[in-house]
Every structure is written in C-alpha cells, then in structure tokens.
Amino acid sequence: IAFRYVLNNDDPQNLIFLVGLKNIFSKQLPNMPKEYIVRLVFDRRHRSVALLKRNGTVIGGITYRAFHAQAFGEIAFCAVTSHEQVKGYGTRLMNQTKEFARTMDKLTHFLTYADNNAVGYFEKQGFTREVTLERERWQGYIKDYDGGTLMECVMHPRISYTA
Ligand code: ACO
Structure with a gap:
C-alpha cells in the first residue's frame, strides 16, 4: 500500500491516477453526477x-479543494473501492490526507459535507458536527449543500498524523 499526493499538473502519471x-468516486458515490466528479x-x-496497491x-x-489564504480545505470526495473496504484503508487514507494537507498545503482545518451514511466514518476520523472555524473564514467559499452534514476536523500545525 502506498499514498500519492496528486495534482493535475499535466504529468501523465498523475493523470492516470486521477x-x-x-x-472509484463515480462508482462509490452514485448520487453524485459524473460530470461534477x-x-x-x-x-x-x-x-x-x-x-x-x-x-x-x-x-x-x-x-x-485547498483554500490556502483561509488555511482550510473542503473534502469533496472520499472513497475506497468496494472489495477493499473495512480493512482499515479508509482510516489510513484520512490520516495521510491530513498529513499532506498540513505539510504541503499548510491547512489547519478540513470541512466536508458528509453523506448521512458516512457520518460515522468521519466521526471516527476526528470530524465533529460542531464547526469551530470562524464563519468569516469559510462562508461563501464552500457551497451550501443540503444533501449532507457539515463536519469539521482541526489539524494541529505541529502534529504528525502518520508518525
Ligand atoms: N458508517 C459508520 N462507520 C463506518 C462507515 C460508515 N459508513 N464506514 C466505515 N466505518 C467505520 C469502520 O467500521 C471503522 O471503524 P473501527 O475503526 O471502529 O473498526 C472505521 O470507520 C474505519 O474503517 P476503514 O476500514 O478504515 O474504512 P474503509 O476502508 O471501509 O473506508 C469509506 C471508509 C471511505 C467511507 C468507505 O466505506 C467508502 O468508500 N464508502 C462508500 C463511499 C462513501 O460513502 N464515501 C463518503 C461519502 S461523503 C464524502 O465523500 C464527502
């Protein structure tokens, strides 16, 4: 198992990963329009x-999406392919994502609209329904969406999430 931080920067290998x-997102998030994904x-x-693998x-x-000036990120999609679920990969994936967001993007918070059936997963990853990030820092940056629960995770600038 390995993790890669991927940007759309015209690198052909990155495009293959994307x-x-x-x-995977199209299959695992069937309610999301494919064009939007x-x-x-x-x-x-x-x-x-x-x-x-x-x-x-x-x-x-x-x-x-990383909002660098606001130091927060909005998680748009999160998924593990069906036959690899409930093996602990979702937890490792989130820890690694926090670590990249903290070190590469200097983010201090993640926000996400969690699907109702994924709220339990996000809670186990340290997300709460209570948003502590000041409203001015995120309002207007992320879209209002009523298909899910807005959740937040705070990332400490000096804590490693993968150590
Ligand atoms: N509800 C409650 N708890 C869950 C759920 C769930 N839907 N999924 C996993 N968990 C729990 C597991 O039981 C486990 O708990 P434990 O540590 O006490 O054993 C813990 O969360 C982590 O489990 P992992 O095995 O690490 O997670 P997995 O590899 O299965 O990945 C994921 C979790 C990404 C949610 C996967 O099930 C998935 O792809 N689901 C379909 C797509 C989806 O719903 N994605 C989230 C949509 S919201 C969004 O994308 C913003």
Whole structure:
C-alpha cells in the first residue's frame, strides 16, 4: 500500500491516477453526477491523495479543494473501492490526507459535507458536527449543500498524523 499526493499538473502519471480516482468516486458515490466528479477531480485547485496497491492500481482516495489564504480545505470526495473496504484503508487514507494537507498545503482545518451514511466514518476520523472555524473564514467559499452534514476536523500545525 502506498499514498500519492496528486495534482493535475499535466504529468501523465498523475493523470492516470486521477482517472482511477474519478472511476472509484463515480462508482462509490452514485448520487453524485459524473460530470461534477470529473470537473472537481481534474480541477487545478483541487488536490487528491491516491491510495495505491503495490502494483500501482488506485483503490481509493480523497479529493479536496485547498483554500490556502483561509488555511482550510473542503473534502469533496472520499472513497475506497468496494472489495477493499473495512480493512482499515479508509482510516489510513484520512490520516495521510491530513498529513499532506498540513505539510504541503499548510491547512489547519478540513470541512466536508458528509453523506448521512458516512457520518460515522468521519466521526471516527476526528470530524465533529460542531464547526469551530470562524464563519468569516469559510462562508461563501464552500457551497451550501443540503444533501449532507457539515463536519469539521482541526489539524494541529505541529502534529504528525502518520508518525
Ligand atoms: N458508517 C459508520 N462507520 C463506518 C462507515 C460508515 N459508513 N464506514 C466505515 N466505518 C467505520 C469502520 O467500521 C471503522 O471503524 P473501527 O475503526 O471502529 O473498526 C472505521 O470507520 C474505519 O474503517 P476503514 O476500514 O478504515 O474504512 P474503509 O476502508 O471501509 O473506508 C469509506 C471508509 C471511505 C467511507 C468507505 O466505506 C467508502 O468508500 N464508502 C462508500 C463511499 C462513501 O460513502 N464515501 C463518503 C461519502 S461523503 C464524502 O465523500 C464527502
């Protein structure tokens, strides 16, 4: 198992990882329009963390938009392919995503609209329904969306999440 921080920067290998992620999100998040998934995964303001098998196949990932001036990120998609779920990969994926967000993007908070059936997963990853980030720092940056529960995770600038 390996993790890769992936940007759409025209690197052909990164594009292959992003196509793999787009396919997993489309399958695992059937309520999301496919065009919307494609648009965000390939958007240059978004970053992705790809979870890879030893042979390089993408088996899961997280895509988030980094708002650098506000120091927070919005997780758009998070999924692990069906036959690899409940093996602990979702937890490792989130820890690794926090670590990349903290070190590469200097983010202090993640926000996400969690699907109602994924609230339990996000709670186990340290997300709360209470948002402590000042409203001025995020309002207007993320879209209002009533298909889920807004959740927050605080990341300490000096704590390693993968150590
Ligand atoms: N509800 C409650 N608890 C859950 C859920 C869930 N839907 N999924 C996993 N958990 C729990 C597990 O039981 C485990 O608990 P434990 O540590 O006490 O054993 C813990 O969360 C972590 O489990 P992992 O095995 O690490 O997680 P997994 O690899 O299965 O990945 C994930 C979790 C990403 C949610 C996966 O089930 C998935 O892809 N689901 C379908 C797509 C989805 O719903 N994604 C989130 C949508 S919201 C969004 O993307 C913003």
